[in-house]
Amino acid sequence: MTVFCLVEVDGGGVVDASLRALTLARGVAAQAGDGLAAVVFGEPPADDLAAYGVDDVYAVSGIDGYAPQAWGRALAALADGASAVVAAGTDRGNEVLAHVGAITGLPMAANCVAVSAGSGGSFEIVRQRWAGLLLEEAVLDAPMALLTAATDAGTAAPADAPGSAVVHQVAASLTDGDLAVRAAEAPAGAGGASLASARVVVGGGRGVGGADGFGPLDELASLLGGVVGVSRVVTSEGWRPHTQQVGQTGTKITPDLYLACGISGAIQHIAGCAGAKHIIAINTDPAAPMMARADYAVVGDLHAVIPALVEALRDRPSRAG
Amino acid sequence: MDVLVCVKRVPTVGGAITVSADGLSVDTRMSGFTISPHEECAVEEAVRLVERFGGSVTVVTLGPAEAEEQLRSCLALGASAAVLLETPAGAEFGPAATAEALHSVAADGGFDLVLLGNEAADTGDYQVGIRLAHLLGRPVATGIKALTVDDEGTSAAARREYRGVAETYTLPLPCVLTVREGINLPRYPSLPGRLRAKRAVISRVPVSSVAGAALRTTALQTTALRTTALRVPAAARREATVLGHGVDAVPALVSVLAELGVLS
Numbered sequence: 302m303t304v305f306c307l308v309e310v311d312g313g314g315v316v317d318a319s320l321r322a323l324t325l326a327r328g329v330a331a332q333a334g335d336g337l338a339a340v341v342f343g344e345p346p347a348d349d350l351a352a353y354g355v356d357d358v359y360a361v362s363g364i365d366g367y368a369p370q371a372w373g374r375a376l377a378a379l380a381d382g383a384s385a386v387v388a389a390g391t392d393r394g395n396e397v398l399a400h401v402g403a404i405t406g407l408p409m410a411a412n413c414v415a416v417s418a419g420s421g422g423s424f425e426i427v428r429q430r431w432a433g434l435l436l437e438e439a440v441l442d443a444p445m446a447l448l449t450a451a452t453d454a455g456t457a458a459p460a461d462a463p464g465s466a467v468v469h470q471v472a473a474s475l476t477d478g479d480l481a482v483r484a485a486e487a488p489a490g491a492g493g494a495s496l497a498s499a500r501v502v503v504g505g506g507r508g509v510g511g512a513d514g515f516g517p518l519d520e521l522a523s524l525l526g527g528v529v530g531v532s533r534v535v536t537s538e539g540w541r542p543h544t545q546q547v548g549q550t551g552t553k554i555t556p557d558l559y560l561a562c563g564i565s566g567a568i569q570h571i572a573g574c575a576g577a578k579h580i581i582a583i584n585t586d587p588a589a590p591m592m593a594r595a596d597y598a599v600v601g602d603l604h605a606v607i608p609a610l611v612e613a614l615r616d617r618p619s620r621a622g
Numbered sequence: 623m624d625v626l627v628c629v630k631r632v633p634t635v636g637g638a639i640t641v642s643a644d645g646l647s648v649d650t651r652m653s654g655f656t657i658s659p660h661e662e663c664a665v666e667e668a669v670r671l672v673e674r675f676g677g678s679v680t681v682v683t684l685g686p687a688e689a690e691e692q693l694r695s696c697l698a699l700g701a702s703a704a705v706l707l708e709t710p711a712g713a714e715f716g717p718a719a720t721a722e723a724l725h726s727v728a729a730d731g732g733f734d735l736v737l738l739g740n741e742a743a744d745t746g747d748y749q750v751g752i753r754l755a756h757l758l759g760r761p762v763a764t765g766i767k768a769l770t771v772d773d774e775g776t777s778a779a780a781r782r783e784y785r786g787v788a789e790t791y792t793l794p795l796p797c798v799l800t801v802r803e804g805i806n807l808p809r810y811p812s813l814p815g816r817l818r819a820k821r822a823v824i825s826r827v828p829v830s831s832v833a834g835a836a837l838r839t840t841a842l843q844t845t846a847l848r849t850t851a852l853r854v855p856a857a858a859r860r861e862a863t864v865l866g867h868g869v870d871a872v873p874a875l876v877s878v879l880a881e882l883g884v885l886s
Contacts (some may be wrong), residue, residue, distance in 0.1 A: 311785060320847040367789070390748075392765045392784055399749035403756035406719060408846035411741075411748040427851070430746050430852070433638050435648070449748075482761045484789035487722040495786060501884050525884050533659075536804065542784060543767070543804025549743065550659045550803040553635070558884050567636060575855075579882055582862070590637065592862055597878055601868035613876050614885070 302356075304330040305380040307372075307388040307397060308339045314346045315353075317498070317555075318389035320457035322450040323353040325416060326387035327460060329448075333418040335384050337464060340376055342367075347466045354460030356467070363473040367393065368483035373400025375473035383445055384418070390449040398447050409447035410439070414454040416446075428455070432549040432572035452497075453553045453576025495547060501527025502556045504547060504574070507533060508563015508584065508603055512540040517607040518562060524614050530554060530574075532564050548573035562603040566591025583607070623677040623775050624884065626667040626733040626816075628724050629696060631658045631689040632744040638854075645851045648744070657692050657840035659803040660739030662699075666808040667769060667801060668737055675775050677734075678702045682727045684720055685709060690824055697819035698811035705825045716847055717745075721753035726832040728758055734775065736798045740765045751800035762798040763791040765806050771795070 306326040308319045315323070323339070330337040338357040339350050345360045358602055359379055364371045376397060380386045385403060388394035390412040391535035402409035412429040414436065419425060424441040429451050438529040441448075454531060496502065503522040505515055515529065522529045531540070547554055549569040566582075566589055574580065575594075582595035583603050592598045633653035640649040657665075666677040681696040682705040683689045693704035707723050709715060715723065728736050736758070738751040755762030768781040780791045780799055793799075811819070865874040879885050 316785070370672070370762075392782070396764050397749040397751065400756075402718075402749055403753045406718075408716065409747075409749055410847055411746060426847075431639060431744060432746060433855070434635070436853050436855050437640070437849055438853070440848045440850060441846065442848070443846055478761070482763055482791050482793055484784075484791060486830055487788045487790070489783045489786055489788035497785070526878070526886060527884075537807070539807065546804070558879075568638065581865075582877065587864075590734040595862045597875075598862040598864045599866060599868075599875060600864065601866075601871065605869050606872065606875075609872045612877055613872050614879075616819040617876070617885070 302333065302335045302382070302384040304333070304335050304387065305338050305340055305376070305383045305384045306355075307376055307386070307391060307394060308350065309389060309391065310341060310343055310346055315349045316389070317457060318391050318398050318450070318452040320353065321455050322348075322387050322389040322394065323355070323413050324458050325413065325448070325450040325455060326385070327354045329385050329387065329416050329418050329424075332465060333384050340379055342372060342375075345466055345468055351463045351466035352459045353615045354462070354464045354475050356464045358466050358468045359471050360468055361471055361473050363475070364480070366484055366486065369393070369396045369616065370400050370482060371473065371475050371479040372397045373404055374475055374479045377401045377404045377475060379471065380445065384422070385424070385446040386570070388449050394449050398449055402447050404459050405445070407443050407445055407447055408441060409449075410441055411446050412451040416448060422446075432553070432569070433575060434568055434572050444501050449566050453555050495528050496530055496547070496552045496554060499554065500557050501525045501558045502530045502547065502554050502560070502574075502577070503527055504530045504532065504559060504561040504564050505541075506532040506562070506564030507534045509535065509540070510604075514604070515541065517604075517611055520611050521560070521614075523608055525558075526612060527556070527558075532570050533567070561591050561595070562607060564591050565589045568595055623671055623734045624732060624781060625671055625677070626728055626731060626736045627661070627668050627679060627681045627696070628663050628700070628736070628738045628750070629665070629681055629683050629692060629864050630739075630742050630744075630836050631655050631683060631685045631692045631752070632742065641852045641854065645853070647851060647852065655688070655691060657695070658743035660801060662808045663803050663805045664737040664739055664801045665696050665699050665701060666806050668735070670806065671735070671771060672700075672702075680705065680731060680733070682707065682724060682831060684715060684723045684743040686711060693824055694819045694822070695811070697822050698815040699809065700815060703825070704822065705827060707827055707829045709829050714849075717747040717749045718753055718846070721750050721757060723829050723832060724750070724754050725757040733835045734795045735778070736760070736796075738798070738800045740800045740802045751798055755798035758798065760797050761792055761793045762800075764800040765803045766781060766799050769801070769805060771800065
């Protein structure tokens with residue numbers, strides 16, 4: 302049998318969330334003694350897929366651009382008889398797999414952080430609830446497990462031994478109406494997408510005080526090659542657009558550094574930034590929950606600390622060269 | 623235009639989530655209850671459409687008797703009718719069963735548009751709207767953060783952003799859309815709205831009595847994903863090193879940034 306993994310690609314190759322999904326799928330395949338196959342809508346980056354242990358690559362043609370139900374239909378047809386189908390827990394991954402679930406009548410478990418394949422179509426899974434604030438342990442009984450991999454948990458690790466990544470060109474066979482809903486794509490302004498993949502995020506919360514208080518944060522973000530993210534109160538007040546919200550109802554971030562300024566740290570916000578490798582918190586209140594979640598804390602007013610930090614970074618000798 | 627909005631009663635979580643003694647549910651003894659921000663926005667979007675086109679907003683929830691509270695909140699925001707698909711105490715409905723139960727209401731009402739939140743705040747299954755759309759045989763788009771309906775009320779342009787790309791989906795009505803917070807800024811309930819909501823009659827339907835082909839599948843009796851335990855992840859808490867107070871901490875802060883490799 303085979304474990305199938307839906308792989309999303311962009312100009313830079315396989316997207317990070319899909320590398321995590323491939324890693325999870327490879328683990329399931331190894332436990333079940335199955336092969337690993339990747340499904341790509343578009344040009345398959347075969348070398349990347351080989352490095353992640355993929356044996357077979359199905360490159361699907363006949364669908365122009367992103368059409369969620371058509372992708373789901375094609376994936377369901379390809380994976381017919383598979384032991385599991387895995388996708389990244391992205392907007393697209395969750396959406397396409399939900400279509401597969403509806404088409405096949407099978408259950409789907411979203412945002413898994415761990416999966417182990419037992420015998421006879423029984424899977425033990427751990428998945429995120431409450432955007433990751435709570436973990437659910439569950440048993441999934443299904444002839445074919447439909448799973449998405451959480452985007453801010455687990456790791457993306459290449460295989461010990463590369464796969465052969467043999468590419469098969471396949472044409473999607475679709476049903477009437479599958480292509481009725483499709484994405485017309487246009488470049489978006491800076492926003493949620495760069496936030497989700499940024500290496501550095503400078504966060505601003507209620508402590509920023511108003512829409513006109515973000516100047517130093519914008520400047521710091523630009524000095525660090527990062528972007529600004531905000532807490533829910535900031536978007537509810539209309540200080541910043543919702544595309545910049547970090548949290549359960551905004552964007553989940555996975556930067557190397559999250560610098561949280563004037564953010565108290567409601568758990569809905571923590572849900573969005575728990576995937577950060579390092580957190581620095583700046584807050585006037587040493588007892589703020591954000592401070593307890595941070596690796597480093599500065600007790601102080603961001604309106605004094607951030608401008609001073611910006612100045613110090615501008616004056617660094619190494620920047621002159 | 624007749625719009626159906628599906629909502630879910632969930633606990634209001636403030637500082638922490640606590641698991642009940644049996645490890646199978648969230649301890650809600652100290653919680654209030656609410657609907658998710660996505661769903662508040664779905665109700666607001668529906669009310670705005672009906673203000674423009676005329677028609678009605680019906681809210682439906684699958685939940686315990688107490689979920690009446692959430693339906694009345696939606697009525698206070700401008701919904702015109704409410705249906706409670708009442709579940710037995712303690713019953714859990716998985717996403718497939720939830721979609722089937724909602725279908726019993728959505729299929730009969732002649733709705734032009736069915737709105738849901740992109741995902742439930744608590745279980746985060748990311749699939750009820752899509753399953754419902756398939757049961758209805760209607761087109762669906764998810765995660766929508768901007769919606770434009772044409773003047774004839776026959777076509778919807780639904781937008782979201784994905785990885786730096788603005789995606790626009792054009793759907794004929796009737797259709798199903800799941801929406802995200804950010805699509806609008808919901809209004810606060812007005813005093814007349816609250817009074818109307820208090821007096822409104824809520825249609826209560828025991829979910830066990832909802833007949834029809836859609837409910838014959840086993841999905842309604844059982845979920846195929848069986849929860850064995852809930853737990854709060856352990857790694858959430860970090861040990862913070864205090865770098866200092868106020869601007870005096872800046873040199874230490876710069877050193878840490880250098881150490882973390884984020885300075886170019």
